[in-house]
Amino acid sequence: MLRFLLRRDRVLLPSWVVLIAGVVLSTTGQYTRMFPTPEAALSFAREVAGNAALTAFTGQLTAPTLHGLILWKIGDIAFTLTALMAILIVLRHTRAEEESGRQELLRATPLSRYAPLTSALALAMGASLSIGALVAAIGGIRFGLAVAAPGVVFAAVAGVAAQLTERSSTAHLIACGTLGVTYGVRFAADGSGVLWARWFSPNGWSHLFLVSGWVIVVPLVATAVLTLVAFRLNQRRDFGAGVVPVRPGKAGGDVNVPWRVHRTQLIGWVSAFALAGATMGGVAAGMHGTIAGASPTMSEFLRRYGTGELGDTLLWMIMISLGGAAALFPVLVVLRLRADEVSGRAELLLSTAIGRMRWAFGHLSVAVAGTLAMMTVAGLAAGRGDLRVLTAALLQVPAALVVGAVAMLAVGFVPRAAAAISFVVWLVVNMFGEIVGPSLGIEYGVANLVSPFHFLPRVLTGEQLTAAPLLGLAAVAALLTSVGVARLRVRDLG
Numbered sequence: 001m002l003r004f005l006l007r008r009d010r011v012l013l014p015s016w017v018v019l020i021a022g023v024v025l026s027t028t029g030q031y032t033r034m035f036p037t038p039e040a041a042l043s044f045a046r047e048v049a050g051n052a053a054l055t056a057f058t059g060q061l062t063a064p065t066l067h068g069l070i071l072w073k074i075g076d077i078a079f080t081l082t083a084l085m086a087i088l089i090v091l092r093h094t095r096a097e098e099e100s101g102r103q104e105l106l107r108a109t110p111l112s113r114y115a116p117l118t119s120a121l122a123l124a125m126g127a128s129l130s131i132g133a134l135v136a137a138i139g140g141i142r143f144g145l146a147v148a149a150p151g152v153v154f155a156a157v158a159g160v161a162a163q164l165t166e167r168s169s170t171a172h173l174i175a176c177g178t179l180g181v182t183y184g185v186r187f188a189a190d191g192s193g194v195l196w197a198r199w200f201s202p203n204g205w206s207h208l209f210l211v212s213g214w215v216i217v218v219p220l221v222a223t224a225v226l227t228l229v230a231f232r233l234n235q236r237r238d239f240g241a242g243v244v245p246v247r248p249g250k251a252g253g254d255v256n257v258p259w260r261v262h263r264t265q266l267i268g269w270v271s272a273f274a275l276a277g278a279t280m281g282g283v284a285a286g287m288h289g290t291i292a293g294a295s296p297t298m299s300e301f302l303r304r305y306g307t308g309e310l311g312d313t314l315l316w317m318i319m320i321s322l323g324g325a326a327a328l329f330p331v332l333v334v335l336r337l338r339a340d341e342v343s344g345r346a347e348l349l350l351s352t353a354i355g356r357m358r359w360a361f362g363h364l365s366v367a368v369a370g371t372l373a374m375m376t377v378a379g380l381a382a383g384r385g386d387l388r389v390l391t392a393a394l395l396q397v398p399a400a401l402v403v404g405a406v407a408m409l410a411v412g413f414v415p416r417a418a419a420a421i422s423f424v425v426w427l428v429v430n431m432f433g434e435i436v437g438p439s440l441g442i443e444y445g446v447a448n449l450v451s452p453f454h455f456l457p458r459v460l461t462g463e464q465l466t467a468a469p470l471l472g473l474a475a476v477a478a479l480l481t482s483v484g485v486a487r488l489r490v491r492d493l494g
Contacts, residue, residue, distance in 0.1 A: 001111070001119040005093055012420065013127055016085045020078055020147070021134035023431070026439035027074040028138055031066060041066040048072065053314040056191025056283050057321075059207045071143055071210060077435065079203045080183060082131055082151035086124040087175045088423075090158035093120035096168040098240060100343045107239065117159060117234050121227065124155035142213065146206040149219040153202045154179060156226035163233035165242040169261075169336065173268040180272050180325070184279045191283035257349070258362035262333055266370045269329055274377040276322060281382030281389070284314040315389055316460040318382060320453055323396025324430040326374050330367035330404025331422045337363055338411050338418050341493055350493075360485045364408065371400050392460045398473035399452035403429055405480035412487030429453070452476075 006013070035041040045064035048054055055061070061072045094117055097103040103116055112118075128151025136144025154175065161174040182201040189197035189204060198204025202219060209215040237243050337360060340346040349359060375393045383389025407422035414421065429451045437447020448454040455469040 001106075001115045002122055005119050005123050008093075009089070009123070013089070013123070016081075017127060017131050017134065019427070020081050020085070020131050021138070023081075023435060023439070024074050024078055024135050024147075025138050026436065028070050030439040030441075031070050031073060035066055035069065038065065041069055045069055052191055052193070052283075053317070056187050056280075056314070057317065059186070059190050059203075060195070062207075062210045067139070070139060074435070075143070075146065075207070075210070076186075076203060077431075078131075078135065078147045079150045079206045080179070082128050082147055083154040083179050083202065084176070085131075086128055086151040086155035087158040087172070087179065089124040089127065090120045090155050091162055091168060091171050091175065093123065094159070095162040095165070095171040096339075098162075099166065099168050100339075104240070113239075114231060114234065117162070117230060121155055121159055121230075124158070125152045128152050128155065142210060145216060146209050149206050149209065149216065150202045152223050153205075153219045153226070156223045156230060159230035160226055160233065163230055163237060163242065164244050166240060166246055167242075167264075168339070169265050169332065172332065173265045177268055177272050180276065184276050188279045188283055191280075257354075258366045261336065262363070262366045262370070265332070266329075266366065266373070269326075269370065270373050270377055273322065273326070273374040274381045277318075277378035277381030277393075280318045280322075281315070281384065284311050284318060284382070285384075312460045315382065316392060316458055319379070319389070319392045319396060319460070320456075322378050322393070323375065323400050323453055326371055326378075326396065327400035327403035327429065328426055329370055329374065330401055331407045331426055333363055333367040333370065334404055334407040334411060335419055335422060337488070338415050341415065346493060356489050357485065360408075360488055364481060364485075367404050368401060371404070372397050375400075388460055391465070395456050395459065395470065396453065398470050398477060399456060401477040402452040402473055402480070405477040405484070408484035409480045409487075410484070412484035412491070415491075 035044060042064050045061060045068065048058075048069070049061045049064070057076070058072050059076045062068050094103075097106075097116065106116070107113075128148045131151065132144040132148025134144075135147045157178055158171070158175040161171040161178075164174060165171050183203055186198055186201040186204040186207070189195055189201070190207075198208055199218075202222070205215055205218050209219075233243050337346070340349070346359070350356060372394075375396050376390070379390035379393025382393070403422075403426055406425045407418065410418035410421040433444065433448025433451045433454060437450075438444050440447075452473050455473065457463045457465050457469065459465050
């Protein structure tokens with residue numbers, strides 16, 4: 001079974017490993033060039049150590065050295081990416097396969113009840129350890145273990161989520177929501193200085209492990225407990241069902257099918273964004289001061305997001321980050337079209353009076369309304385009545401929908417590769433401009449042109465609100481979506 005999964009993921013898995021290890025390697029090279037002497041590294045380290053805004057995003061600086069700065073810059077990103085990789089791998093080979101019916105065919109052979117879950121966990125945890133080994137060769141054994149630990153923990157989290165519900169989308173919501181909430185806990189802990197709260201976050205455990213080696217016991221114990229829970233739940237539930245039963249919808253009312261399909265996921269996303277906005281906005285509310293007097297390196301970094309006041313700069317950074325995360329929601333909603341096509345549900349639905357256009361636009365309307373709702377509650381929670389913050393949050397919606405429009409285009413033209421294309425585009429939008437591009441020597445202003453969020457007016461930091469970039473992004477999203485839907489309308493299903 002494990003050989004079978006390795007064959008299925010022969011492209012996807014190496015891509016994840018190369019991406020995360022490559023980001024660490026390129027950042028190491030970038031910082032080595034930026035700080036050629038220990039004195040230069042020490043000077044910058046003193047600045048970042050006292051900057052709560054940056055510390056909230058990156059975590060505490062462990063040492064005022066070049067190696068410490070590298071871990072500070074890329075550590076939390078590597079922890080989060082490894083955890084996300086593990087979640088997607090486990091759910092792809094457990095709940096998604098069970099929901100599609102393919103796992104039932106495998107279970108018709110002499111295959112143990114535990115084999116799918118065991119092989120999926122082994123694959124995800126093995127991939128996390130492989131990334132850790134590569135990172136250890138770059139940044140040391142302790143850093144490698146710190147990167148691998150969240151992947152191992154969240155593989156077990158995804159294993160539990162796969163048993164709780166019979167729907168793949170809900171399982172993704174549970175596992176990714178856990179990752180998002182625990183990331184928010186770590187963000188608030190480092191940004192507010194309440195460092196003991198890091199003990200409630202797997203990312204926080206990795207940060208603590210970089211300082212105290214014995215902390216590695218915590219993720220190991222958590223993984224063991226969660227894995228045991230996953231297998232016990234797998235043993236007790238019916239195949240094809242979850243521990244929590246799904247409530248059947250009302251008869252008829254086909255107009256509301258997309259809403260019924262996505263409502264649990266949407267409610268979870270909106271709740272998570274309200275919590276994230278309140279938590280991160282609370283951290284930003286305590287930031288005071290300006291960037292005047294900062295070193296050229298620090299000033300250049302902060303001016304990417306703001307022009308003066310640290311609190312407003314941090315709020316804009318938060319809105320951009322939440323917008324990038326929100327772009328994943330329309331991607332997941334659009335990919336449900338492809339999942340229904342593969343499972344055969346689309347064929348049954350389209351045998352009724354619902355046509356393909358109505359089917360597609362029903363899901364697209366949820367994608368648009370859901371993204372708008374998420375950013376609205378995030379802006380209200382973060383700004384606490386400040387209309388500037390709400391405006392900044394709503395500005396992210398057209399940029400996020402551009403990413404979802406790319407997913408719709410892929411579903412229309414290259415459905416078998418739609419998921420891979422969509423996730424790659426989402427990762428590029430969130431990582432290339434700020435991390436990958438500059439680490440490869442590409443100027444930030446050039447590298448960030450690949451992100452639709454780069455074109456948004458920074459209304460929180462003094463820029464004037466203009467309609468042109470918003471209309472342009474909305475037009476791009478509408479064009480890509482229309483072309484994708486038009487192709488879906490005429491191509492063969494399956």
